[in-house]
Amino acid sequence: MTHVVTAFLRHGGRILLTRRSDEVGTYAGRWAGVSGYVEGDPHDALDDARRELREEVGVTDATLACAGHPMTITDGDREWTVHPFMFDVSDRSIDPNEELAAVEWVHPTIIPERETVPELWATYHRVAPTLETVREDETHGSAWISLRALEVLRDCAADADSWEVLVSFGRQLRDARPSMSAVVNRVNRVMAEADGDIETLRRRAEETIDEAVVADEEAAAAMASLLRTREYDRVATLSRSGTVVATFADAHPSVVVSESRPGAEGISVAETLATEGIETTLTTDAALPSLVAADDVDVVLVGADSVLSSGAVVNKVGSFPLALAAGRADVPVFAVCARDKIRGDDEFVGEDGESLYDGEASVVTENPVFEVVPADLVTGIVTEDGVLDADDVSTIASEHAALAAWDDSGTVE
Numbered sequence: 001m002t003h004v005v006t007a008f009l010r011h012g013g014r015i016l017l018t019r020r021s022d023e024v025g026t027y028a029g030r031w032a033g034v035s036g037y038v039e040g041d042p043h044d045a046l047d048d049a050r051r052e053l054r055e056e057v058g059v060t061d062a063t064l065a066c067a068g069h070p071m072t073i074t075d076g077d078r079e080w081t082v083h084p085f086m087f088d089v090s091d092r093s094i095d096p097n098e099e100l101a102a103v104e105w106v107h108p109t110i111i112p113e114r115e116t117v118p119e120l121w122a123t124y125h126r127v128a129p130t131l132e133t134v135r136e137d138e139t140h141g142s143a144w145i146s147l148r149a150l151e152v153l154r155d156c157a158a159d160a161d162s163w164e165v166l167v168s169f170g171r172q173l174r175d176a177r178p179s180m181s182a183v184v185n186r187v188n189r190v191m192a193e194a195d196g197d198i199e200t201l202r203r204r205a206e207e208t209i210d211e212a213v214v215a216d217e218e219a220a221a222a223m224a225s226l227l228r229t230r231e232y233d234r235v236a237t238l239s240r241s242g243t244v245v246a247t248f249a250d251a252h253p254s255v256v257v258s259e260s261r262p263g264a265e266g267i268s269v270a271e272t273l274a275t276e277g278i279e280t281t282l283t284t285d286a287a288l289p290s291l292v293a294a295d296d297v298d299v300v301l302v303g304a305d306s307v308l309s310s311g312a313v314v315n316k317v318g319s320f321p322l323a324l325a326a327g328r329a330d331v332p333v334f335a336v337c338a339r340d341k342i343r344g345d346d347e348f349v350g351e352d353g354e355s356l357y358d359g360e361a362s363v364v365t366e367n368p369v370f371e372v373v374p375a376d377l378v379t380g381i382v383t384e385d386g387v388l389d390a391d392d393v394s395t396i397a398s399e400h401a402a403l404a405a406w407d408d409s410g411t412v413e
Contacts, residue, residue, distance in 0.1 A: 003038035004080055011105065013206075017110075046067060048083075138353075140242070142341065179306065236301070239263075248273055253278075317370060
C-alpha cells in the first residue's frame, strides 16, 4: 500500500493550508496540508514529513506537536495510508515551491468548506488538540495551553449538532486546568458571548484565539521596551513562559534561568535562548535566589499562571523565594502576561507534581507545581495594556468574574 505524510503547520491557532498546483500528479487544485510520499520505512515517516516541509515550504525549524495514528483512505480505485503530523512554528514565514499554487494561514474549521484532498478534516482531527491535551500538558505555559483549549472548543463547535453538547464541553474545558486563569477566562468569554448559538461560538472562538496571540505579543513587546528603557541587562527567570521567551528574543538581555523542577522545563528554555544567540546561564532552583541576593542580576522577570484580584502572582514553585531574595537585594520583580491571566477572585488554585519518593518507607511527599508571590513583592505586572497598578487589576478581575455568569452550575457534567 502507498504511504504518504500530511504535515500541518500551526502558528498561534491557525494552520497552513496549501492548494496543489498542476505540477503534482494527483488532486491538482485541491487544498491540503504539506504532503508527499513516504520514501522509506513508514515507521520513519516523521523524516519524510520534515523533508516535505523543507522542500515544499522552506521550513526547517518546526517543532513537532503531535504525531497522529496513521489512517487508511480509499477514494475510488485509490487507497493509501496517511501519516498525519502537527508542527508548531514561531512565525508564518514560508517559501512555497512549484508544487503549490497558493497557501493560506486559516482556522482549520474552514476545511469542510473547501474542496480538499480526501478526508483532510478527518486527518486534521488525528493531530488536533483534545481535552486531554489541555488537562495533561506539563511542559508548556498557560498561554499556550489556553490557545489549545480555545482550539478544542472551536473545533467542537464545527462538529456539534446541539448547544447542550457545547455547554457540557465548555464546562469540561473551563475546569480542566483551574489553576490557569487564561484557560478559564478565555473559555468563559467565548461561552458567554456566543449567546446560545453554535455558529457564533465557533466564530468567537476563532476571534478570541487571534486576539490572544496578539495580546501575548503585545505584552512581550511592552516588557521588552521596559527592559531596554531601564537598562536591565541581566535578567533572572524560571520555568517556561512563551511571553517571557518572546520578551528576551526582542530585548536580548543576558539571562540566568533555573532548571525549574518539577518538570525541569527551564532546561529547554535555556536551550531555546542560547539557540537564538542570547547569553544564557542555566543554574539550579536552589542556587538562583542566592545569585539574585548577591546582586548578580538587574531584574527578575517571570510569567504568571494567574494574577489574583489582589495583585498577587501565581507562578511556578520557586518564584516566591526568588522574589524574597530580590526584595532583600532591592532587585525589581516583574511579571509579564496577557490581562486574561487575571482571576476574577483572590483564590489560589494549585497543582501537584509527581511523587518525590517511590521507596518502601512510610514517607509522605508534597510536590506543589505553583505558589503565590504576594503583591508587595511584585514591582509591576506588565500586560498588553502596559504596567498595571492595583486598581487596574481589580477592575479587570471584576470583568472576568462577570464572564463566569454564562454557567450557573459551576460543575463539570
